[in-house]
Amino acid sequence: MLRSWPEPSPICTSTPAPRMNKRKLPPIDDDDDESEAFDQPRKLPAIGTNTSSHPEPTSRNKPRLLSGLTKPDPPKLTVPHCSTRATSAPPKSSSATLRSGRRRVASGSTRTTEALRDLQNQVTSLGSAQASNALRIAQQLDAERTKVAEIQADHHALYHELASSREAELDKRRQLVDSTEQLEQLRLKHAKEVSEFEIQLQKRTNDIRQLSEDLRGAKADLGRERTNVTSLKSMISNQSAAQISLNAQMNALQTERDALQAQLDTVTSTASEHNLDRQSALRRIAFLEQEAREAEMVRRKLHNMIQELKGNIRVFCRVRPVLPRELASPATSGTRSGPFSNGSTNPEDHAKTLVADIGFPDKRDHKEIVLTSTSSSAMGQQRKEVSAFSFDRVFEPESTQCDVFEEISLLAQSCVDGYNVCIFAYGQTGSGKSFTMEGGSTEATVGMIPRAVNEVFRAADTLRSKGWQYTMEGQFLEIYNETINDLLGKGEFDKKKHEIKHEKTATNASTRVTDVNVMPLRTPREVSALLRLANSRRTVAATLMNERERCEGSLNLVDLAGSERLNSSGAAGLKERLKETQNINRSLSALGDVIAALGEKGEKGEKHIPYRNSKVGRSFMHALLRLPLLFLIGDRVGIFANLCCRASPSSPILCPG
């Protein structure tokens, strides 16, 4: 427990006071100050006073102070009433009072003589009282001195005790200072450690927060990984099952492989034998291929010879049947009523008059037809005219498309063999040219063009297996009013101007039309598409007159316009149709001249071929022009002279051969 002390003495200042706690140490006084220093804390009561309000004395001096120090009662003075100023203060001493009385007596105041006596008595009593008091006081003073000595002894003892206490206190204070310093250092160290700990704590807290976040992420990862592990486990279990079955399969396969290996060994041994056989077979194949090529060349040669023997220009005559509508048609039956022109009223007789009298006498070779016409002379006599015509082959009305194609299929083979073939149909309008060349849509009625195309592709396929390569291309041209139209052009109407060029080289001669589109043809279906496209663009007039041509290439399939008289075309009144019909007939006439000239040339040698007389002549005849040159290598022309059985004298039959 610390007590409060006065400021330390200079002695005490040698020890530096602690900075933090400025505690006032009691001063270490010298001997002169000791009593003062001693008295100060004790607050001894004044002598002669006895009051309970004073602090409690120490146990040692308390009884002596209370019993010894009693204040004597002052002497009672009786002061006579006088005009002089009275004083309430007691006389300082009896002698002084006496001197004062004497002075007052000396001054001569009579009134106070008695008072002075009284006063003298009082002074005497007072002197005696004073003496007794002085004695008593002296006694008391002695007692007090004794007490003071005792007190001083006590004080001295207490002083020494205090000094030793101070010394001890000083030591304690020094210890306290040291302890305080140590404490301060410890406090600083502690504060530093605390701040370091706080920093570390903050760091740890941050670390913990970071670790918590990492832990959360790790937990999420762990969850995902667990899911993955679960799915992987299920996959592994599935795969394990699959592996088990695969192992079983593998074992079975290994067993099988062993068996196969054994077979393979056997096969390998036989394979080497077969290899030898194969090599000899390859040599045999090469030999046979060479033989086949040679045989193919022989076949071509023989085929060509047969075709040449049959004739390079062949004219076939096809007679179409009378159509049911023609029997009922007024145009054919006339508008007459009553008896028919032959006077008969029998419809069968009438029908006979509508059908031309055509005979087919050659029942073996089918090469002849006989036309019989009856006319009346001016005298009314019936006159019969019989005209016989021979052709390379005559097809009667009952002939089918298949029968007709039999004759020309060999020409398709010639085309594949590398010869130029031209097949065209010529005849009166409605005589069956288109039916023959294009035909119907059914298998039985399909015409020569699609059949020939199929045959060409079939023959090409057969030869392809023997090592031949074929590239097919197609063009579709129309000659209309002496103008060439490319029907495969981009637009609906061809606006380009085309020319016919005949090129002749040392080994070959070719005729081509400039600036025309050429389409690759890989299948018969593509040929049909080409024909459909071109047909949709053909110039077809309201009448039946137009001319169509297919040229260029090895196989020219031509469907000519019908030859017709102007008055029977129904177009005489129209200027456009008139021009068209004239052009058609001119072209056909030129074609007839060219073929006739070619026929004569083939028989008699050099002859002028009038192929420039018409566009048809110039393009189509260019192809024919090659005949004399190509005659030697077998190019050939097939002509269908189409006839209808209608009894019409207007049908010219072309028979150039």
Ligand SMILES: Nc1ncnc2c1ncn2[C@@H]1O[C@H](COP(=O)(O)OP(=O)(O)OP(=O)(O)O)[C@@H](O)[C@H]1O
């Ligand atoms: N051999 C045939 N058997 C049956 N019908 C045929 C035969 N030949 C032609 N016809 C029919 O006769 C009609 C006229 O034939 P097609 O149109 O082929 O004549 P065309 O000579 O081509 O005429 P155009 O010169 O006007 O084009 C058609 O209805 C056709 O079906």
